[in-house]
Amino acid sequence: MQSDMTQNTDLDATSQPALGWSAFFDDQLGPEEQSLDRMRIATVHRARLTAVAGGDPVRLTLSPQASTADYAVGDWVLVDPQTRLLLRRLDRRSVLQRHTEGARVPQLIAANVDTLFIVTSCNDDLNPARLERYLAFANEAGTNPVIVLTKVDQVPDPAPYIAQVAGLQRGLAVVALDATSAQAAGQLAQWCAPGQTVALVGSSGVGKSSLLNTLAGKTGAEAQETGSIREADAKGRHTTTARSLHPITGGGWVIDTPGMRTLHISDTAFGLDQLFAEITELAPACRFRDCTHAHEPGCAVQAAIAAGTLDPARLDRWRKLHDENRANTPVQSGPRGNRTTKLPSKRW
Numbered sequence: 001m002q003s004d005m006t007q008n009t010d011l012d013a014t015s016q017p018a019l020g021w022s023a024f025f026d027d028q029l030g031p032e033e034q035s036l037d038r039m040r041i042a043t044v045h046r047a048r049l050t051a052v053a054g055g056d057p058v059r060l061t062l063s064p065q066a067s068t069a070d071y072a073v074g075d076w077v078l079v080d081p082q083t084r085l086l087l088r089r090l091d092r093r094s095v096l097q098r099h100t101e102g103a104r105v106p107q108l109i110a111a112n113v114d115t116l117f118i119v120t121s122c123n124d125d126l127n128p129a130r131l132e133r134y135l136a137f138a139n140e141a142g143t144n145p146v147i148v149l150t151k152v153d154q155v156p157d158p159a160p161y162i163a164q165v166a167g168l169q170r171g172l173a174v175v176a177l178d179a180t181s182a183q184a185a186g187q188l189a190q191w192c193a194p195g196q197t198v199a200l201v202g203s204s205g206v207g208k209s210s211l212l213n214t215l216a217g218k219t220g221a222e223a224q225e226t227g228s229i230r231e232a233d234a235k236g237r238h239t240t241t242a243r244s245l246h247p248i249t250g251g252g253w254v255i256d257t258p259g260m261r262t263l264h265i266s267d268t269a270f271g272l273d274q275l276f277a278e279i280t281e282l283a284p285a286c287r288f289r290d291c292t293h294a295h296e297p298g299c300a301v302q303a304a305i306a307a308g309t310l311d312p313a314r315l316d317r318w319r320k321l322h323d324e325n326r327a328n329t330p331v332q333s334g335p336r337g338n339r340t341t342k343l344p345s346k347r348w
Contacts, residue, residue, distance in 0.1 A: 018194040019054060020112060020253060025076050028090050036087065037079040041071050041111075042245040049086065051077060052245065061085045072096075072108035073243040073255050074197060094142035096199065099266035099328065106266075110199045110243060110255045115191040116143040119202035119211060121151040122161045122176070128168060129317055132275060133263045134201060135169050136321065140271030143199075145169070146191060149176040150207035169275050179207035184214045185249065194251035201257050212256045217249035265321050266328035276318045278310060293319070 019040055039051035039060075049068055050057040060077070061084050062068070071077070076090040094113055097106035116138040120126050131147065138145035147165050152158040158176040166174050177184045191198055192215065200208045212218070243257050265272075273280045279301055283291065287298025293315060294302075304310035 015054065018251070019052065020074075020195055020197050021076065022093075022195070024093055025090050029078075033078055033088075035081070037081045039077055039079050040245065041073055041075040041077060044068055044071055044073055044108075044243060051079065051086075058084060069108070072111040073245050074111040074113060074199075074253075076112065096137065096141045096143065096201075098137075098260070099264045109201075109257055112197060113141070113143045113199045113255065114196045115198045116141070116145050117148045117188070117191075117198055117200050117211070118145055119148045119150060119179075119200055119206050119208050120165075121206040122149055122155045122158050123151060125203055125206055126161055126164060128164055130203075130263070131165060132168055132317060132321065133265060135172070136265060136268050136271035136275045137201075137263060138271070139169075139274040140268045144191075145172065146188075147172060147174045148188070148211070149174065150179045150211065152176045153178040153181070170277050179210040179214060182214070184211065188215070189250070192248045192250070192252035192254075196252040197255065198248075198252065199255040199257060201260065203260065204258075208256065212246065212254060215248045215254050216246040218246075264328060265324045267330070268325050269329075272318070272321055272325060276314065278304075279315065279318050282310075 016038060021038060025038070037053055039053045039058075041049055042052045042057045043050045046068060049060045049062065049071055051060050052058075060079060063085065066086065071089060072092075072095065075092065077086050078088045078090070079086055092111045095111045096109040096113060096116070098109055099106050116134075118131060118134045118138065120131060126149075135145050147168075149158060149161055149165070155161070162174055162176055166172065175187050177187050185192070188198075200212060202208055243255060246254050246256065248254050279293070282300040282304055283293070285300035286293070286296065288296050291299050291301075293299055296302075301310065301315060305312050305315065
C-alpha cells in the first residue's frame, strides 16, 4: 500500500487533510460520531497520550480499562470535545510494529505512515544486510521505503555508499544528503507534501535527530538533542528516547523513533517476497514446489546464480531471513473454527 505522492500545496496547514485525514478514515465514522473531535496521536508515554488536531498537542483522558500500549504515534482517534476523553481508535492505513525478543505481542512503532525514511550514514554503520531487514519491515507495513544516506559532507565521494544500497530492492529510492544542511529538506520534499506522513528509523548516531530538526525547522531549545558516533566502531548513542509526531516546515508530518540496533524478522512473508523479488519470481520455475534453492535439481534460482544473473550473496541473505521468519512466526493449527496459535519456542 503505497501512498499517492502527488503534492497538494493548497492545503491549509491546520486542516485535517493536511494532518493526514482522508476518506479512508471518514468512511469509518457513524452518524453519531460526526460531532466528535478527530485527533491524531502525537506522543505515547507509559501513562499518558497527547494528540493534535491542527494546533498544539493536548493531553487526552483515557478510560479506566484503556492502555497506552494499544496506541501508536500517528493513530487517528475520536475524542469527546468537552472532556478530551478518548472514545475510539480508527482503523489504520498502515502500521509499523517491531517484534522484540521474548515478547508475545509486537511493539507498536508508528501508524498511518506513507513513507519510511530508513536512515544510515556514509561510514562503517552502513550495513546492507541490516537495511534489508528495515526494507522487509517497511514492505510488510504497507509503507513506501526510501534509503536516506547521511553524512555525505564527511566523505570525499558518496557514490560507493550509494552503490551498496541502490540494488537492495527494485524501484528503491536512495537519497544522499547532509542532514544538517538546509538543502536536505528540498531533497526529500517529494515525500513531505501536506497530508503526507514520514517516519525515521535507523541505528543511533546516523543523523535521525539532525534530519528531524532540519525537516521540522527546530532550532535552539526546541531542537532534538543530537549525538555523535564513536570513531572506533561508527556506532552512536541514543538521543531520541520516545516516538513523537512533528510538523514538517512547508507541509507533511514526521515521526521520530529511537534508534534500533536489532530488528527481528517475524510474520513478514510478504515483505520478504517484495524485498527479494528476483528470487520470488524465479521460484515457480523450479522443478520442485518446495524447493529450498540449495541443492535440488532443476532449481531455477541456482541456474540464475550459475548464469551470473543472480548474486549468490543475495540468496544467502534471503535464506537467513526466510528461515528466521519461519522460526519466529506463530503457526495456527487444529480444526477450522477451533484453531489454536502456537508461538515459536525460539527467538533470534
